[in-house]
Amino acid sequence: MKIGEIAKIVEASTWSEGSNSDIFDLSVDSRSAKGSSNELFIAIKGPNHDGHQFINELAKKGTRNFIVEEGVRPIPDCNILKVNSSIAALQKIAHAKRIQFKKEVIGITGSNGKTIVKEWLSTILSNNLDVLKSPKSYNSQVGVPLSVWPLSTHHDLAVFEAGISMPGEMENLAKVIEPSTGIFTNIGTAHDEHFGSQKEKIEEKLKLFEKSESLVFRADHSELSEVINKDYKGSKISWSTEPDIDSLVKVEASSPKNIKVLFKGDHYTFQSEFTDEASLENLIHSIVCALHLGLTPAQIQVGIAMISPIKMRLELKRGVNNTYLIDDTYNNDLAGLTKALDFMDQQQQLAKRSVILSDFVQNKSTNEFYAELNQLLLQKGIDKLIAIGPELSAHKKHFSLESKFYDNTESFLASLSKQSFQNELILIKGARQFAFERISKLLADKGHKTVLEINLDAVTHNLNYYKSLLKPETKVMVVVKALAYGAGSSEISKLLEFHKVDYLAVAYADEGVMLRQDGIKLPIMVMNASMDDPYKLIQYNLEPEIYSLEQLEAFLQAYQFANKILPAHLILNTGMNRLGFNETDLNPLIERIHNNPHIRIESVFSHLAASEEKAHESFTKEQITQFRQYADQIESALDYQPIRHILNSGGIIRHNADQENMVRLGIGLHGIEVSDLHADKLQNTSTLKTVISQLRTVKAGETIGYGRRGKAINDMAIATIAIGYADGYLRYFGNGAAYVSVNGQKAKTIGNICMDMTMIDVTGLSVEVGDEVVIFGSDPTVSQLAKWGDTIPYEVLTNVSNRVKRVFYSE
Numbered sequence: 001m002k003i004g005e006i007a008k009i010v011e012a013s014t015w016s017e018g019s020n021s022d023i024f025d026l027s028v029d030s031r032s033a034k035g036s037s038n039e040l041f042i043a044i045k046g047p048n049h050d051g052h053q054f055i056n057e058l059a060k061k062g063t064r065n066f067i068v069e070e071g072v073r074p075i076p077d078c079n080i081l082k083v084n085s086s087i088a089a090l091q092k093i094a095h096a097k098r099i100q101f102k103k104e105v106i107g108i109t110g111s112n113g114k115t116i117v118k119e120w121l122s123t124i125l126s127n128n129l130d131v132l133k134s135p136k137s138y139n140s141q142v143g144v145p146l147s148v149w150p151l152s153t154h155h156d157l158a159v160f161e162a163g164i165s166m167p168g169e170m171e172n173l174a175k176v177i178e179p180s181t182g183i184f185t186n187i188g189t190a191h192d193e194h195f196g197s198q199k200e201k202i203e204e205k206l207k208l209f210e211k212s213e214s215l216v217f218r219a220d221h222s223e224l225s226e227v228i229n230k231d232y233k234g235s236k237i238s239w240s241t242e243p244d245i246d247s248l249v250k251v252e253a254s255s256p257k258n259i260k261v262l263f264k265g266d267h268y269t270f271q272s273e274f275t276d277e278a279s280l281e282n283l284i285h286s287i288v289c290a291l292h293l294g295l296t297p298a299q300i301q302v303g304i305a306m307i308s309p310i311k312m313r314l315e316l317k318r319g320v321n322n323t324y325l326i327d328d329t330y331n332n333d334l335a336g337l338t339k340a341l342d343f344m345d346q347q348q349q350l351a352k353r354s355v356i357l358s359d360f361v362q363n364k365s366t367n368e369f370y371a372e373l374n375q376l377l378l379q380k381g382i383d384k385l386i387a388i389g390p391e392l393s394a395h396k397k398h399f400s401l402e403s404k405f406y407d408n409t410e411s412f413l414a415s416l417s418k419q420s421f422q423n424e425l426i427l428i429k430g431a432r433q434f435a436f437e438r439i440s441k442l443l444a445d446k447g448h449k450t451v452l453e454i455n456l457d458a459v460t461h462n463l464n465y466y467k468s469l470l471k472p473e474t475k476v477m478v479v480v481k482a483l484a485y486g487a488g489s490s491e492i493s494k495l496l497e498f499h500k501v502d503y504l505a506v507a508y509a510d511e512g513v514m515l516r517q518d519g520i521k522l523p524i525m526v527m528n529a530s531m532d533d534p535y536k537l538i539q540y541n542l543e544p545e546i547y548s549l550e551q552l553e554a555f556l557q558a559y560q561f562a563n564k565i566l567p568a569h570l571i572l573n574t575g576m577n578r579l580g581f582n583e584t585d586l587n588p589l590i591e592r593i594h595n596n597p598h599i600r601i602e603s604v605f606s607h608l609a610a611s612e613e614k615a616h617e618s619f620t621k622e623q624i625t626q627f628r629q630y631a632d633q634i635e636s637a638l639d640y641q642p643i644r645h646i647l648n649s650g651g652i653i654r655h656n657a658d659q660e661n662m663v664r665l666g667i668g669l670h671g672i673e674v675s676d677l678h679a680d681k682l683q684n685t686s687t688l689k690t691v692i693s694q695l696r697t698v699k700a701g702e703t704i705g706y707g708r709r710g711k712a713i714n715d716m717a718i719a720t721i722a723i724g725y726a727d728g729y730l731r732y733f734g735n736g737a738a739y740v741s742v743n744g745q746k747a748k749t750i751g752n753i754c755m756d757m758t759m760i761d762v763t764g765l766s767v768e769v770g771d772e773v774v775i776f777g778s779d780p781t782v783s784q785l786a787k788w789g790d791t792i793p794y795e796v797l798t799n800v801s802n803r804v805k806r807v808f809y810s811e
């Protein structure tokens, strides 16, 4: 669209004119605005920020087009469109885009599962179609139009989600999305203060589908289905798992892994890894919609295989007195509780079940709510309830199961003796402010507990941050060598596949084989494939980096023998002097690949030796220039264009303009910004934790540990923690070179680090045996530790040994 056209669409009252440029990008966030002349910045006023404040700054950066709702002084060469409401203008632009698109558009709303259904359905459809979907959970008044904007003729189909919090909002979103097919996921039990009744809330959400031809919903949700049957005019694609409920599609989840669907007279069976109720419902919505759209069951099954469960914060651990704990001390809402209870239901170890529950801070307390809660607990077979908080206590009378009530966490802790719980499965679920981690700490078995916790949300955040620095068309290869920098390659790769990165890279063939065995389907480049590896690469569909003529010959021979085309990534040496073709190799190389039908050059690349260092900037620039020359030479001998790439994490930050067609992201994914320019934009992903095994006091003059290197000058309190150099805590960190955090307090190491244990100085600190100790995480950070150890963050991360259990979570 041209800006002139947009001015008409938004009915701009004034338009101070610059040139009539084409608009490719919309932006509402000054931080991620690119500063290009083909960008339109829409200044939005929010409760905590005002986009109008950034207009001059953006104009300096190069942005030339603005929509404003406040008077702004003209800026030379800029188009400034004044409107009444910026958000309404944004929606009008998206609406204009939407009505040009004549193919299928799917709209999704409901209380829970919108984002998941959108992601899963898109994954299933993407195997066969070019699908546009909303990014992340873009479902608001601003997020929806931004999702719709990229719609283009090359797309076969689009999937958008819509969420509302107030009456009146859905009509706007309906105009922007205009879904031809709808999915109404479900309606939550949360009593929302903005809606008079549940029915009113359903009616409002249903407005999204006023013009849609068909609507997928679950007939088992009785209130929802009543409203739809009464008000909805299009074709109703209802599904149900209940034999007695009238529905178009019948579903039977006989064993959790088998989903049987009776659709238009035919029976189909699908397999999935999901076993909890909520995931199954989301998956069945996706399956029914895909069948309705005409995908074959085989196509759908391939798609389902690509969606795999990500491990959640819900984790089962051993507790005291032969108990097991399921621990979720971060939030509490009814949907989350239902999910946790389902998870509990799947655990077969112990018959007796207890729930320790805090007040629900987000729900309005009504009698119905507590009656429903009691019903839910009974239905899930809970024997005992410990209810903590004034709201729960005030509604005592609604609970018919064995229950005890406490006003706050402290009074419960005071009453807790070690014998309070025995031989039972305990769910601990509380809102953040109740700090239930104090309960789980007391009830948890204090076994050997050195773990590396990986926050998958932070990994996603970091990926998205790097993506925001790239042109939308730049591909992303993520380097997951060395167990994804120690984090765990399969889990990280699954997440990356979910977020649709373009490529993975590993160092050795076996690392790629492992990823394939764990079901990773993304293309994988192997950086140091040895001459013995071709058959392994062929068998597991891995793509070698080719670095020498000799290696090229060996691979060509093997691939030809197997009757396969060699998918090669050529690395060019431009100054790293590690692997790669030198300038003098180029002619023979080109001769060998020119018109050679047995090889396909997937990519041509080089590696920077000091991308993160300002001091070496001119060297880096030279490397890049040389790379381009070499790559041009190679390309001129081919009748197709291989992908080109040279930037690693540091390069993306420092040499952003040289993205070529792809970048190779490594350490940045793990929250470490080596050039130290954007460090505050990344999130910490990895926390290495252990516990205190023993406390002792030592007298002035005594020594601590091997070689008597630690000396007590005064009387001291010493704690022994369960981590040593065999876990990756380097000997360098001993003798006070590093500190750890215990309950938020810093404690320095004392004496030499042992193989499996370390002593720390806890003099004057409040600590107990069993307390958690953070080795690295948000404080101290990996980078800090690297400095103390006279090494680099890469080494600290990849040193964490296999003995240390990895725990992945997502909040």
Ligand SMILES: *Cc1c(COP(=O)(O)O)cnc(C)c1O
Pocket: 479, 481, 527, 607, 647, 648, 649, 650, 664, 665, 666, 667, 668
């Ligand atoms: C490890 C590696 C990367 C990733 O580097 P980071 O600095 O971690 O981003 C990229 N390319 C090659 C060839 C590598 O070996």
